Amino acid sequence: MILHPAVLSLMTMSLLAGIMVLLAGAVGVRILFSWNIKSGSELQLSLERQTYLVSTILAYTFVFQILSLFLYIYTADNLHGLFVGAMCAAGTLNVNEYGYPVLLLKIVNFLLAGTWLIVNYADTRGYDYPLIRAKYALLLLIAPLVLFEAYEQYRYFSGLHADIITSCCGALFSQDTRNISGDIAALPARPMAIAFFAAMTATLVSGHLFYWKGRGGWLFSAVSLVAFLVGVASLISFISLYIYELPTHHCPFCCLQEEYGYIGYALYATLLGGAVTGLGTGVLMPWRNRGSMKQVIPQLQRTLTLVTVILYLLFTLIVLYRIKFSALTLGW
Amino acid sequence: MNMISLTNISKSFHVGKASQFVAVNDVSLDIEPGKVTILKGPSGSGKTTLMTLIGCMARPTSGRIVLSGMRAAWMASEEPAGVEITSLPERFLNDIRRRTFGFVFQQFNLLKGISVLENVMLPAYPTGEDHREFAKRAGVLLEQFSIARHASSPVEWLSGGELQRVAIARALINDPSVIIADEPTAHLDTALSREFMTIVGTLKKAGKTILIASHDPIVFDSPLADRVVEMRDGVITSSGPKP
Numbered sequence: 001m002i003l004h005p006a007v008l009s010l011m012t013m014s015l016l017a018g019i020m021v022l023l024a025g026a027v028g029v030r031i032l033f034s035w036n037i038k039s040g041s042e043l044q045l046s047l048e049r050q051t052y053l054v055s056t057i058l059a060y061t062f063v064f065q066i067l068s069l070f071l072y073i074y075t076a077d078n079l080h081g082l083f084v085g086a087m088c089a090a091g092t093l094n095v096n097e098y099g100y101p102v103l104l105l106k107i108v109n110f111l112l113a114g115t116w117l118i119v120n121y122a123d124t125r126g127y128d129y130p131l132i133r134a135k136y137a138l139l140l141l142i143a144p145l146v147l148f149e150a151y152e153q154y155r156y157f158s159g160l161h162a163d164i165i166t167s168c169c170g171a172l173f174s175q176d177t178r179n180i181s182g183d184i185a186a187l188p189a190r191p192m193a194i195a196f197f198a199a200m201t202a203t204l205v206s207g208h209l210f211y212w213k214g215r216g217g218w219l220f221s222a223v224s225l226v227a228f229l230v231g232v233a234s235l236i237s238f239i240s241l242y243i244y245e246l247p248t249h250h251c252p253f254c255c256l257q258e259e260y261g262y263i264g265y266a267l268y269a270t271l272l273g274g275a276v277t278g279l280g281t282g283v284l285m286p287w288r289n290r291g292s293m294k295q296v297i298p299q300l301q302r303t304l305t306l307v308t309v310i311l312y313l314l315f316t317l318i319v320l321y322r323i324k325f326s327a328l329t330l331g332w
Numbered sequence: 333m334n335m336i337s338l339t340n341i342s343k344s345f346h347v348g349k350a351s352q353f354v355a356v357n358d359v360s361l362d363i364e365p366g367k368v369t370i371l372k373g374p375s376g377s378g379k380t381t382l383m384t385l386i387g388c389m390a391r392p393t394s395g396r397i398v399l400s401g402m403r404a405a406w407m408a409s410e411e412p413a414g415v416e417i418t419s420l421p422e423r424f425l426n427d428i429r430r431r432t433f434g435f436v437f438q439q440f441n442l443l444k445g446i447s448v449l450e451n452v453m454l455p456a457y458p459t460g461e462d463h464r465e466f467a468k469r470a471g472v473l474l475e476q477f478s479i480a481r482h483a484s485s486p487v488e489w490l491s492g493g494e495l496q497r498v499a500i501a502r503a504l505i506n507d508p509s510v511i512i513a514d515e516p517t518a519h520l521d522t523a524l525s526r527e528f529m530t531i532v533g534t535l536k537k538a539g540k541t542i543l544i545a546s547h548d549p550i551v552f553d554s555p556l557a558d559r560v561v562e563m564r565d566g567v568i569t570s571s572g573p574k575p
Contacts, residue, residue: 037419040339040340040392040394040395040396040418041394042342042393042394045391045392045393045394045418045419048391048419049391052421052422124421124423126421127404127406127407127420127421127424128419129419129421291408291411292406292407292408292411294408295406295408
């Protein structure tokens with residue numbers, strides 16, 4: 001293992017997050033099976049008190065979980081100089097077979113943790129714990145993933161040795177590479193650009209409809225999720241070409257470096273942030289017109305919709321800016 | 333008007349430890365609106381604990397408390413009137429406590445170093461109400477209790493009787509429907525205790541629900557008391573005739 005401060009921070013963070021979700025998961029199981037708001041039993045009142053503490057601790061845990069994605073990418077990028085062949089985070093993550101699965105787990109947990117925070121926020125605004133079961137059911141889905149991520153991350157970092165020869169991003173994200181990253185890199189630029197701008201426009205239109213008319217919440221959420229996936233694919237397929245001003249360089253990690261003004265962090269933060277708020281809007285739909293949530297969720301969903309649209313718009317504007325001022329011209 | 337209904341209320345301290353202590357044990361009680369209810373009993377009988385539970389200052393170990401007929405601003409319109417307070421999340425509980433209950437404590441618990449007027453206005457600050465509005469109301473209360481001339485004086489300059497009136501004015505600043513007083517006459521002489529009961533009479537006429545914990549005969553033998561509930565060892569030994 002390489003005892004880099006960021007590695008130690010990530011390991012400590014994941015250990016703490018693992019312990020917290022385990023403890024919270026135990027309370028979650030009791031809540032799922034024993035919660036009865038109509039009962040005045042000692043168990044029920046004890047669960048009501050415990051849920052304040054558990055929700056508060058988990059909220060902080062998940063904020064750290066969300067931040068850990070960026071720290072993980074930053075760490076991988078920061079360590080690339082130690083490995084022969086690595087030019088950026090792409091090479092560091094390829095040092096052993098755990099690097100990319102951990103990244104994928106962190107992205108999934110980012111989305112789930114963000115969604116949980118939104119559900120928790122809505123639940124704590126209701127006077128009758130309206131989303132309590134949904135909140136803890138979601139936690140029980142996230143908990144094994146957070147634990148698995150912690151384990152995989154340990155295996156990844158413990159398998160990092162400075163004498164390992166790895167591949168550079170040029171090889172990993174090449175159109176000729178026969179794996180998923182190569183397949184995405186090989187997606188044709190023009191259809192991908194059309195798909196990207198269409199997905200962003202669809203999000204904007206459905207968001208406008210939901211924000212002003214209160215209609216199409218499910219559609220907006222689904223479209224924003226599709227836009228996220230299209231955005232990631234577009235980043236590798238054609239946006240990266242304009243950033244690097246090279247017609248064959250599709251790396252999604254080099255843009256995190258100083259050479260490119262750390263533009264990757266702005267792109268990923270806006271895209272992932274928009275995906276979380278868009279997803280959260282959809283997750284809240286079933287409770288939109290229920291009891292105490294009638295006065296909370298519609299307003300919260302409007303805010304989430306606005307945030308999603310603004311973040312995706314920012315992402316699109318950054319992309320347009322790079323396309324406009326890039327020295328690269330693609331012959332579409 | 334809100335009736336306060338207690339169902340199987342218990343409160344234990346140090347739960348699960350050798351020192352576990354049951355302060356209130358399986359108490360069920362209905363407190364009528366607009367009436368004076370006295371909780372009578374020796375020290376350690378559970379009166380104060382029960383009142384802190386009713387006043388949303390603590391949560392029971394088990395059981396429920398319902399404020400029937402109450403409609404809070406944050407309740408959904410189709411919800412029937414009535415709030416079950418023991419399950420409420422903290423932010424809603426604070427709102428109920430501030431707007432529904434006024435407290436008069438045994439030691440008055442006035443803050444030294446700040447003026448009488450500021451002491452009276454203190455419970456109104458967290459409600460977010462306009463300062464001029466509640467300052468005006470505080471002035472009216474000080475006039476009502478004949479202590480307006482002390483408005484700008486620090487509370488430590490006041491006599492026992494004046495302190496008591498300041499404490500009552502403070503309890504009324506948010507215009508609560510329920511006044512909870514815990515041994516309010518414990519540190520007062522006979523004359524001041526009677527003066528307190530006169531004020532209770534005025535509040536009762538104004539339609540307030542009044543709950544007093546006391547073992548002072550001036551309080552529980554008062555003709556103003558509509559109901560005397562006796563407690564001992566955390567249980568109700570006599571719930572008295574309903575008014």
